[in-house]
Amino acid sequence: MAANRSSWMDDDLDALRDLARTFCEKEVAPHSARFIEQHHVDRDLWTRAGDLGLLCMSIPEQYGGGGGTFAHEAVLIEEQARIGDSAWGAPLHSGIVAHYLLEYGTDEQKERFLPRLATGEMVGAIAMTEPGTGSDLQSVTTKASRVGDEYVVNGSKTFITNGAQADLIIVVAKTDPSAGANGISLVLVEGDRPGFRRGRVLDKVGQRGQDTSELYFEDVHIPVENLLGTTEGQGFIQLMQQLPQERLILALGAVTVLETALEFTVEYTKDRHAFGKPVFAFQNTKFKLAEVATDAHISRVFIDDCVARHLRGELDIPTVAMAKWWTTERAMVALDDCLQLHGGYGYMTEYPIGRMWADARVQKIYGGTNEIMKEIIARSL
Numbered sequence: 157m158a159a160n161r162s163s164w165m166d167d168d169l170d171a172l173r174d175l176a177r178t179f180c181e182k183e184v185a186p187h188s189a190r191f192i193e194q195h196h197v198d199r200d201l202w203t204r205a206g207d208l209g210l211l212c213m214s215i216p217e218q219y220g221g222g223g224g225t226f227a228h229e230a231v232l233i234e235e236q237a238r239i240g241d242s243a244w245g246a247p248l249h250s251g252i253v254a255h256y257l258l259e260y261g262t263d264e265q266k267e268r269f270l271p272r273l274a275t276g277e278m279v280g281a282i283a284m285t286e287p288g289t290g291s292d293l294q295s296v297t298t299k300a301s302r303v304g305d306e307y308v309v310n311g312s313k314t315f316i317t318n319g320a321q322a323d324l325i326i327v328v329a330k331t332d333p334s335a336g337a338n339g340i341s342l343v344l345v346e347g348d349r350p351g352f353r354r355g356r357v358l359d360k361v362g363q364r365g366q367d368t369s370e371l372y373f374e375d376v377h378i379p380v381e382n383l384l385g386t387t388e389g390q391g392f393i394q395l396m397q398q399l400p401q402e403r404l405i406l407a408l409g410a411v412t413v414l415e416t417a418l419e420f421t422v423e424y425t426k427d428r429h430a431f432g433k434p435v436f437a438f439q440n441t442k443f444k445l446a447e448v449a450t451d452a453h454i455s456r457v458f459i460d461d462c463v464a465r466h467l468r469g470e471l472d473i474p475t476v477a478m479a480k481w482w483t484t485e486r487a488m489v490a491l492d493d494c495l496q497l498h499g500g501y502g503y504m505t506e507y508p509i510g511r512m513w514a515d516a517r518v519q520k521i522y523g524g525t526n527e528i529m530k531e532i533i534a535r536s537l
Contacts, residue, residue, distance in 0.1 A: 163461075164464045169228065172231050173234075177238075180236050181239060183201060184201070184244060185240075194365075195357045195365065196320055197321075199321060201244060206274060207276075210232055211250050211273065211276055212270065212273055213229055214228055214255070215254050215270055219258070220272075221270065229251045230463055232246065233405060237412035238416050240416065241365070242362070244365075244366075245317045245367075249280045250273075251401060252282060252402050254274075256326055272324075280325075280326070281322035282316075283313035283316050284296070285314055285316070286313055286314060293392065296328050298310065298313065298328065298373065299329055299333060308377055309376040310374060310375060311372075317366060319368060321367055324344060325346075326384065328391060338392070343378060343384065344378070345378055351376035355369060362515040363515045403476050404479065407476070407479040409519070410455075410519055411452070411459045413515075414452045414487040416508075417512055418449055421448070424497070424509075444496075444497060448493060451486045462475065474535075478533055480529050484516070
């Protein structure tokens with residue numbers, strides 16, 4: 157089947173895809189095994205990407221970004237997914253962290269941080285999840301207590317993408333513990349603040365090259381100017397407004413992985429022989445791959461529509477929740493079938509399908525579990 161060009165693509169994005177593909181194939185893919193072994197990407201990968209303009213592409217040029225749209229971020233997300241990489245946290249850095257600053261930051265915060273994120277001088281992270289709090293963000297216990305012209309931050313976070321390398325962390329904290337969701341604020345903590353400590357890089361089933369970490373805040377003093385925005389208590393609203401783009405990023409990665417798994421498996425089953433004929437010649441193989449191809453096509457049409465709607469400012473929260481749970485669910489089903497068709501070799505880490513299978517499982521959990529996505533959809537019915 158010929159791959160259809162996404163409706164939101166244009167000539168500028170085609171040129172960007174060539175650049176992004178070359179970068180991922182030359183600067184990321186050859187080092188995948190080492191990233192997995194050391195549990196983080198090389199720090200200078202960020203600055204090399206920044207030098208090429210591949211970071212913060214959807215941030216305005218006045219803040220050092222590329223002046224593009226979400227479509228520019230989408231191209232890099234797809235090219236990274238096509239090489240099977242889950243180590244480099246660029247989608248979160250550029251598509252999520254930078255946009256919290258762009259949408260809610262003061263002029264001073266934007267000017268201070270966004271250009272350094274765009275060059276890769278700073279790596280961004282957002283710290284939501286706590287050891288005892290996952291999808292229920294209203295129950296976070298980390299506090300940012302106002303003391304004079306400072307906030308004092310205390311608490312711990314876990315499962316933080318880019319955690320080991322982050323120079324700037326957006327921390328979800330209670331500025332008024334008695335006010336429930338209205339007492340949540342987002343505060344900016346630089347990685348060199350006294351009292352801030354990184355815990356271990358977590359030993360995960362998949363995404364082993366990603367420096368997902370525990371973070372600790374023990375009487376970390378930050379100026380009041382590090383409150384994201386100018387008003388306390390806006391954090392929960394800010395999170396709810398930005399989570400749809402995060403979920404679209406996850407869905408876009410999931411459908412690209414689904415398409416890539418199909419491509420790998422068709423090639424493998426045509427080359428691999430059993431009982432005197434290619435594995436592809438067996439009816440079960442053809443039927444399974446027909447199902448995967450159908451899921452891939454349906455998912456791509458859905459996601460392309462979501463991207464186009466997002467670019468027009470029309471993508472609603474229930475629809476992106478549908479996209480997140482559907483694509484991550486179908487990708488996991490497809491990856492399991494594709495691994496099965498690889499036989500024992502599919503379970504070996506040197507084959508891409510095995511790593512993709514392990515890496516994809518968490519997508520049904522993070523960004524809001526798929527059960528939460530269904531709850532969001534149900535509320536709109």
